Amino acid sequence: MAFLNAKVSSTISKKASNYIEIQLAATLIHWYSREKRILPWRESRNPYSVWLSEIILQQTRVAQGTPYFNNFIKKFPTIRDLANASEQEVLKLWEGLGYYSRARNLLAAARQVSDEYGGNFPSTYKELLKLKGIGPYTAAAIASICFDERVPVIDGNVFRLIARIFGITADISQAPSRKEFEVAAQKILPIEAPGDFNQAMMEFGALVCKPFNPDCQRCELSSFCYAFKENAQHLLPVKRKKIKAQERVLNYHVFTHKELVCMNKRAKGDIWQGLWDFFLDERSDSNYFAHEYKGEVKAVYGPISHKLTHQNLNVWFHQIEIANLTKFQELANKLELTIFSIHELVTLPKSKLIVNYLTRVKF
Numbered sequence: 435m436a437f438l439n440a441k442v443s444s445t446i447s448k449k450a451s452n453y454i455e456i457q458l459a460a461t462l463i464h465w466y467s468r469e470k471r472i473l474p475w476r477e478s479r480n481p482y483s484v485w486l487s488e489i490i491l492q493q494t495r496v497a498q499g500t501p502y503f504n505n506f507i508k509k510f511p512t513i514r515d516l517a518n519a520s521e522q523e524v525l526k527l528w529e530g531l532g533y534y535s536r537a538r539n540l541l542a543a544a545r546q547v548s549d550e551y552g553g554n555f556p557s558t559y560k561e562l563l564k565l566k567g568i569g570p571y572t573a574a575a576i577a578s579i580c581f582d583e584r585v586p587v588i589d590g591n592v593f594r595l596i597a598r599i600f601g602i603t604a605d606i607s608q609a610p611s612r613k614e615f616e617v618a619a620q621k622i623l624p625i626e627a628p629g630d631f632n633q634a635m636m637e638f639g640a641l642v643c644k645p646f647n648p649d650c651q652r653c654e655l656s657s658f659c660y661a662f663k664e665n666a667q668h669l670l671p672v673k674r675k676k677i678k679a680q681e682r683v684l685n686y687h688v689f690t691h692k693e694l695v696c697m698n699k700r701a702k703g704d705i706w707q708g709l710w711d712f713f714l715d716e717r718s719d720s721n722y723f724a725h726e727y728k729g730e731v732k733a734v735y736g737p738i739s740h741k742l743t744h745q746n747l748n749v750w751f752h753q754i755e756i757a758n759l760t761k762f763q764e765l766a767n768k769l770e771l772t773i774f775s776i777h778e779l780v781t782l783p784k785s786k787l788i789v790n791y792l793t794r795v796k797f
């Protein structure tokens with residue numbers, strides 16, 4: 435392991451290491467049994483619930499993800515129910531949560547479990563990795579929590595906690611660093627109840643050893659924490675600077691004819707694949723379409739700011755009313771758009787950006 439300085443490595447002497455392995459696990463599990471948040475997916479060790487919660491909570495806060503979890507369980511109580519759903523149903527339920535590939539993978543994995551495993555989740559880390567959308571983190575969470583397999587779960591909270599306790603300086607944004615953290619986590623992972631221990635690590639990182647202002651004064655692990663002793667909490671974990679997000683302007687053209695609207699279904703390979711939006715054109719000149727199809731630019735709305743992982747979008751919406759129905763249909767055909775009534779829009783799965791626009795405007 436790369437430690438912050440040589441002095442630290444001495445803290446991981448054999449004696450201290452033994453102490454950490456035993457005491458850390460016991461302290462954490464005790465803390466977890468006392469302080470853990472009551473969350474619906476913790477009511478059982480059902481792999482369907484655990485898997486669903488783990489996928490929903492990737493890139494999502496617990497408070498935001500919980501209603502989505504409840505809605506999914508209500509609509510699809512078993513994995514077979516989910517496997518029988520259509521992609522549009524799943525995307526609709528996922529609406530507003532972002533990172534829509536998660537929803538598509540969710541459905542693909544449910545179908546895999548249903549078709550290839552007779553509706554029962556595979557019970558080992560190795561087998562779980564074969565399911566669509568399940569990476570090392572989710573596979574380890576399901577294998578340890580539901581099937582007591584002794585594999586460490588390394589999420590952002592665990593990276594932070596381990597980096598601070600052991601003084602590990604490997605850059606957590608670099609894939610090869612993961613191994614180093616896995617080795618450290620594996621060393622302290624108990625044989626009994628590894629799932630509880632993993633959850634305790636994640637929960638402790640989320641509630642106590644927080645990114646900013648960790649609660650060190652009341653922390654039960656402070657006696658063997660490197661960062662606490664060296665006052666290095668703010669230096670750990672080490673994370674390379676984020677790539678600067680690219681600024682981008684988008685122009686949507688919202689073609690309407692009375693109570694009808696032209697919608698576009700996002701194609702395969704797109705971040706918003708399967709979701710519905712409007713005709714997107716790089717050119718901002720809405721007069722072009724108004725002129726070509728004898729319409730009128732009724733409103734230009736924007737910019738709405740929308741952040742993606744590596745892009746900051748500034749989005750304009752140009753509403754163009756086409757008075758003649760034949761021209762409107764001709765336009766829809768030419769641009770391969772689908773015509774819906776305004777009232778039907780609510781049933782279509784849409785990105786948060788489009789939902790935001792629709793809640794702010796009146797046609």
Ligand code: SF4
Nearest residue numbers: 643648650653659662
């Ligand atoms: S002492 Fe502070 S930095 Fe160390 S584990 Fe506890 S909360 Fe985290």
